[in-house]
Amino acid sequence: MPLPTLVRSALLSFVVALPAVAAERPNILWLTSEDHGIEMGCYGDPLARTPNVDALAAKGMIFRRAWSVHPVCAPARTVIISGLYAQSSGGLHMRSMVAMGAGQRMYPQFLREAGYYATNNSKEDYNLRKPEGVWDDSSGQAHWRNRPAGKPFFAIFNSTKSHESQIRTRPHQAVTDPARVRVPAYHPDTPEVRQDWAQYYDKVSEADADAGARLRSWRRRDSRTTRSSSTMATTGVGCPAASAGPRTPACTYRWSSISRPNGGNSRRRNTSPADARTGSSALSISRRPC
Numbered sequence: 001m002p003l004p005t006l007v008r009s010a011l012l013s014f015v016v017a018l019p020a021v022a023a024e025r026p027n028i029l030w031l032t033s034e035d036h037g038i039e040m041g042c043y044g045d046p047l048a049r050t051p052n053v054d055a056l057a058a059k060g061m062i063f064r065r066a067w068s069v070h071p072v073c074a075p076a077r078t079v080i081i082s083g084l085y086a087q088s089s090g091g092l093h094m095r096s097m098v099a100m101g102a103g104q105r106m107y108p109q110f111l112r113e114a115g116y117y118a119t120n121n122s123k124e125d126y127n128l129r130k131p132e133g134v135w136d137d138s139s140g141q142a143h144w145r146n147r148p149a150g151k152p153f154f155a156i157f158n159s160t161k162s163h164e165s166q167i168r169t170r171p172h173q174a175v176t177d178p179a180r181v182r183v184p185a186y187h188p189d190t191p192e193v194r195q196d197w198a199q200y201y202d203k204v205s206e207a208d209a210d211a212g213a214r215l216r217s218w219r220r221r222d223s224r225t226t227r228s229s230s231t232m233a234t235t236g237v238g239c240p241a242a243s244a245g246p247r248t249p250a251c252t253y254r255w256s257s258i259s260r261p262n263g264g265n266s267r268r269r270n271t272s273p274a275d276a277r278t279g280s281s282a283l284s285i286s287r288r289p290c
Helices: 006-015 051-059 073-082 107-113 191-221
Strands: 027-033 061-067 117-121 153-158 226-233 247-256 265-267
Touching: 027 191, 051 191, 051 226, 051 247, 073 107, 107 117, 191 226
Parallel strands: 027 153, 027 226, 061 265, 117 153
Antiparallel strands: 061 247, 226 247
């Protein structure tokens, strides 16, 4: 059996390694975004406007050396859902749709076996054929509110606001001043490139707003004493050459009405969805920008 991956070990820690005071398994909210990196306030970027993830990071653990395994969405999502490097599973090539190996499962199947109501809203985009019984619901209507009474939930909500396709959509109501962006050395410093980077910052802010709305809804409606929150993005920045080294943001947080962890922890160890392990209870990872 392969060693637990970041995703699998984090989820198992939610389910198994709970404090003794928490008799019930926590509800888990996993918020994902796409195509952005560490251009966020919690990573010290003064141009970023990401108050919701910043607040989560301030209370929880922030990973400063998290990396996406692949610079494009489907292989990266394949690694996350399977816990296997795409080179090993055969799911490296876009839309390859290969079968999983004998005895292998996608991680929501483990959660469902542990009694969780597992939902995905709604992007999948795996390069592996999905076995039967992965999700209780994977659709635009999937929501923890639809679970049977008394059942703990694991719920993913994916924001497409920062997807690379949105960086060059026009017209765009600009918020970030293109003159203030830092153009990386591998890009020409032209008005067009500055506009793309400024729009990228605006789109990351929109993804952060989506995360904030989900977190507020969760806090209003979920009264269970132990809860875990995660915000995660699948790969790095969606600009030319930017995802060649896709460093991604990641933070984790678990809270309880009984006990609360100390905030402001920082982890500097190299981490990726394929080979890192964590005992934390909430994960926030995002993809890197242009």
